[in-house]
Amino acid sequence: MSISSDDADFPKQKIDYLAYDAASLPNSLGLKKPPFAENVFGQLEYIAQYVSHPDLNCQSIAIERRHIDRDYMEDHGIFYSKCLRWYPNFCQRVHFFALPVSELQQTLARLIADGRKEGLPQFRSKSEGFSNEYYLGFSVIKPLPGCPVGRSVLRPLGEKAADGDRHFQCTRTYTIHFAGIPLVVRGLAFQQQDAGVSACATTALWSALQKTRDFEEIGISTPARITTLAAQYDLPFGRSMPSEGLSIGQVCLAVQALGVSPNLFSIEDFNLGRDLIFAATDSGIASVLIIQKEDDINYHAVTVAGMKLRHPREITELAQGIGTVAGDLRALYIHDDRKGPYVRADVVEKNVQGQNRLGLNLEFKSLSATEIEPWILSHILIPMHGKVRLSFTDLRELALRMIIPTLHAFRQTELPNSSSPTPSITFASNIWLAHQYLERVLFGPQVIAEKQFDTLREKVLCSRYVGVVRVNAPFIDGIDVLFDTTSTLKNLVCLGIVPLGGSQTTREAAECFSKRFECPLITG
Amino acid sequence: MTDKENEAEKAAASGEADRDKFETALRQWQSVTAPLTEATRKAERLTEKDFAIRINTRT
Numbered sequence: 058m059s060i061s062s063d064d065a066d067f068p069k070q071k072i073d074y075l076a077y078d079a080a081s082l083p084n085s086l087g088l089k090k091p092p093f094a095e096n097v098f099g100q101l102e103y104i105a106q107y108v109s110h111p112d113l114n115c116q117s118i119a120i121e122r123r124h125i126d127r128d129y130m131e132d133h134g135i136f137y138s139k140c141l142r143w144y145p146n147f148c149q150r151v152h153f154f155a156l157p158v159s160e161l162q163q164t165l166a167r168l169i170a171d172g173r174k175e176g177l178p179q180f181r182s183k184s185e186g187f188s189n190e191y192y193l194g195f196s197v198i199k200p201l202p203g204c205p206v207g208r209s210v211l212r213p214l215g216e217k218a219a220d221g222d223r224h225f226q227c228t229r230t231y232t233i234h235f236a237g238i239p240l241v242v243r244g245l246a247f248q249q250q251d252a253g254v255s256a257c258a259t260t261a262l263w264s265a266l267q268k269t270r271d272f273e274e275i276g277i278s279t280p281a282r283i284t285t286l287a288a289q290y291d292l293p294f295g296r297s298m299p300s301e302g303l304s305i306g307q308v309c310l311a312v313q314a315l316g317v318s319p320n321l322f323s324i325e326d327f328n329l330g331r332d333l334i335f336a337a338t339d340s341g342i343a344s345v346l347i348i349q350k351e352d353d354i355n356y357h358a359v360t361v362a363g364m365k366l367r368h369p370r371e372i373t374e375l376a377q378g379i380g381t382v383a384g385d386l387r388a389l390y391i392h393d394d395r396k397g398p399y400v401r402a403d404v405v406e407k408n409v410q411g412q413n414r415l416g417l418n419l420e421f422k423s424l425s426a427t428e429i430e431p432w433i434l435s436h437i438l439i440p441m442h443g444k445v446r447l448s449f450t451d452l453r454e455l456a457l458r459m460i461i462p463t464l465h466a467f468r469q470t471e472l473p474n475s476s477s478p479t480p481s482i483t484f485a486s487n488i489w490l491a492h493q494y495l496e497r498v499l500f501g502p503q504v505i506a507e508k509q510f511d512t513l514r515e516k517v518l519c520s521r522y523v524g525v526v527r528v529n530a531p532f533i534d535g536i537d538v539l540f541d542t543t544s545t546l547k548n549l550v551c552l553g554i555v556p557l558g559g560s561q562t563t564r565e566a567a568e569c570f571s572k573r574f575e576c577p578l579i580t581g
Numbered sequence: 582m583t584d585k586e587n588e589a590e591k592a593a594a595s596g597e598a599d600r601d602k603f604e605t606a607l608r609q610w611q612s613v614t615a616p617l618t619e620a621t622r623k624a625e626r627l628t629e630k631d632f633a634i635r636i637n638t639r640t
Contacts, residue, residue, distance in 0.1 A: 258636040294635060302637025309632065322624040323631055329620050347636060357638035376613055395638065436631065454621045462610035469606040470599055 068147070071122040072236060076158045077115045079105040085120065086149055091202035100206040100249045103397030104196055106422070108153045112215040113193050117158035119235065124150035126197045128208050128248070128263075131279040132255075136298055137201070145200045148207055152235055153193035164191075168238055181239060188241045195233060195242070204251040206397075210244040213363060213390065213399055221387045225363030225399075227343035229271040245343060245362040247398035248280070255280035258303040259287070260394040261345045261358035262311065262440075268343035269317055269440050272490055276315040287311035305347060305436060308358075312440050320439040320448050327406045328375055328383075329453075330415035330434050332486075334404075335383035336449045337439050338364050340487045346391070347436040348417060351409060356435060362399055363390040372481050379461055380483035389417065396421055402432075409433060445488060447524045447542045447549075452486035454546070456526045460484065460538055460570070464528055467569045472532055472562065482530040488542060491519035503527075503535050503557045508581030517553050517579060527557075533566050534558020538574070551576035 075085055082105040083098050090097050108115035126148045137144040154161050168187060172180030197207035213225040228245045246267045250260045259280050266278045276282075284298060287307035294301050303311075309319040324330040337344045338361050349356045365388040373384020390399040400419055407416030415434040420427060439449065461482050468480070489497065495514055498505045505513070517539075524540035535557035541550035551574045556567040564580070571578035 256636070257638050293633065294637075302635050304632060305634045305636065306632030308636070321627060321631070323627055324624060326620045326623075328617070329624055333624070347634070355638050356634055356636045358636045375617055378610075379614060379617070435634070448625070450621050450624050454618050457614040457618045457621065458611060462607050462614060465610040466603045466606035470603045 068123055073120045073122070074158050074162055075118050075120070077108075077117050077153070079109050079115075082118075082151075085118065086151065086198050086205070088198070088205055089202065094203040097203055097205075099395070100397050101196075101198075104206065104209060104211065107211065107397060107399070108193050110214060113153075113212060114155045115153045115193055116156055117154045117161045119152045119154070119161070121150045121152075121235070123147045124197060126150070126199070126207055128279045128281075129197065129199050131277075132251070132281045135281040135285070148200060149198040150195055151198060152195045152240070153211070155191045155193055161191075165236065165238060184239050185241055187238075192240045192242055194244055195235075197248075199251075201251060204249050206247075206249045209247045209398065210242055211247075211398055212242055212244055218365065221365045222368045223363060223365050223390065224338075225390065226338055226341045227268050227360075227362045229268055245360070245392065245398070247392045248394070250394045251280075252299055255284055256302040257394050258308050258345075258358040259283045261360045261392065262308055262438075264360040264362075264392045265343040265345050265438075265440055266312075266315065266317070268341070271341075273317070273442055275317055278315050283311045283315075286314040289314065305438070308345070308438060312438070316443065317440040318443045318445065320441050322437045322439075322448075322450060324415060324434050324437055325412055327413045327415045328381070329450075330437070331386055331404060332381055332383045332453055333437055333439075333449050334361060334389065334415075334434075335364070335381075335386050336452070336486045336488075337361070337437070338389075339485070340489055341493070342439055342441070342488070345438040345440075346389075346417070346434055347438065348432040349435045351407075351431070351433055357393075357395075357432065359391040359393045359400075359402075361389050361391055364388065365390070365401070372483055374481055378465060378479040378481055379457070380481040382483055382485040391417075391419075393419065407431075407433060441488070442522060444520075445522045445542045446545050447488070447540055449486060449488065451546050452488070452524050452526055452540070455538075455540070455549075456484040456486055456528070459574075460526050460528055463570060463573055464530065464533075464536075464566060467566050468530075468532060471565060471569075480531045482528055484529075485527045487525045487527070488522050489525060491521060491523050494519070494523050494525060494539075498537070498555065498557070505555060505557060506559065506581050509555070509579060512581060513553075513555065513579050517577070519552060523552065532562055534560050534563040536563065536567050536570065538570060553577045553579045555579045 133146045194211035196209035198205050199207040210231045228243050230243050232241050287303050312319040344361050367385040370385050372380040374380050389402045392398050393400045402417040402419045405416040407414045417432045419430040520541045520543045522542040524542045526538045529535045537555040539552040544550040554567045554570045556563045
């Protein structure tokens with residue numbers, strides 16, 4: 058049976074299955090370099106090369122020739138539908154698979170056939186299994202000759218690398234439907250700026266909010282809407298579209314208008330910057346980094362999708378006796394709209410006019426060479442739920458001003474023999490949804506006993522988001538100090554103290570915290 | 582003074598000495614962490630200049 062319509066132009070879907078060849082991807086998509094434009098296919102070529110990485114091993118692609126993309130449709134409605142030149146309101150969508158094209162078509166057909174026999178739950182389960190094994194993600198290709206890469210979600214590289222472990226906490230699961238089959242991919246959406254409705258700040262924020270939507274219902278945040286909201290009350294640089302870039306203030310306005318709170322921090326200190334990025338990323342919150350070049354007045358915005366950590370982990374001291382887990386941070390994986398998703402950025406210490414700043418060396422690999430682009434971190438913008446009043450800096454301050462000094466004082470008073478050399482107390486601060494915290498202490502890396510877990514889940518009333526400062530030292534098993542994130546530093550509520558082991562010293566130290574901070578000790 | 586009262590007084594004196602020792606150590610460590618705490622607070626001190634920064638790197 059075929060689709061019929063009185064209108065001869067009634068749209069029809071067409072799907073092409075092709076063997077993968079990175080070099081011919083623009084041709085396969087029917088893209089041509091437009092006059093006047095430069096480096097048009099930079100992002101597409103990056104993606105083509107990215108999916109060729111041995112960890113992903115793309116072997117075939119499937120192209121939907123007509124795809125309606127929600128983000129582009131809104132950009133089209135607000136901007137491109139009003140151009141003299143006609144732009145279609147539909148895109149193409151290319152899917153990447155890690156199996157040969159002949160097997161791809163057979164496997165997809167088999168999924169449908171098996172689904173008919175086995176029923177819906179089996180069909181969905183098998184589709185997910187297929188996705189986990191072979192599906193690498195997709196890229197929407199907009200009908201804009203100068204900036205074709207639209208919403209793209211690609212699987213990140215594997216965890217193990219030669220120089221450390223990759224962790225992509227700022228990714229989420231996307232379910233898409235391709236030719237009647239539900240496919241899932243875990244990633245963080247990326248797209249390039251079009252300099253029409255969006256600039257780099259818009260797309261960086263758009264990517265970060267994709268992750269926020271994973272745990273909160275927020276307003277529709279297409280690039281066009283972000284730019285519109287940003288320019289609603291403040292137009293420091295004139296017209297909003299074509300986008301000439303946004304100020305940090307405008308970005309904050311857009312975040313606020315979408316129902317999220319912009320937590321903005323100015324970073325002039327290397328250790329602080331590293332701690333905050335680590336804390337936000339480890340908590341699964343995608344932050345926007347505002348970066349600048351040392352010899353340039355231009356600022357740029359990128360989104361953190363993941364990080365590379367030193368393996369094995371080591372203690373890094375901020376001062377004698379005070380360590381931070383963030384010292385293991387070696388590199389970040391960022392979405393840079395000028396290049397592509399998951400661009401590696403090495404974290405380095407950089408002396409700038411006498412200040413010890415956080416430098417990011419962005420690594421751009423091409424077939425012929427690797428280019429390093431040095432930037433300096435200027436600000437961090439962390440989109441948070443509005444009711445989270447405690448910030449990551451508040452938690453860091455609490456760790457440094459109260460928790461670590463208290464534990465050192467306990468050690469000196471109660472364990473006088475452990476004073477030489479001074480053992481390092483390391484801290485980590487996180488903000489988690491309460492259920493995420495419960496999962497952490499249930500499944501690790503540091504777990505608590507069964508009865509203690511029951512007390513925690515049944516008798517402790519937690520705020521929706523819980524602030525957690527975890528301290529570890531050679532003389533204890535580890536202790537978590539839980540804070541109500543709806544409280545503020547002036548009227549702080551400590552929800553409880555959770556010892557992460559059963560040693561006598563750990564228990565005594567936890568009791569000491571419990572008395573000093575006037576909060577319950579959570580034991581079995 | 583009975584033996585029991587003597588012991589109680591000694592225990593109280595010892596407890597007070599421990600508390601003093603604890604408070605002294607706490608203050609000492611707070612002075613060590615003070616510069617780090619100050620650097621943390623500084624990150625939140627934003628001015629109009631921060632909000633006026635223009636982010637406009639082109640592709």
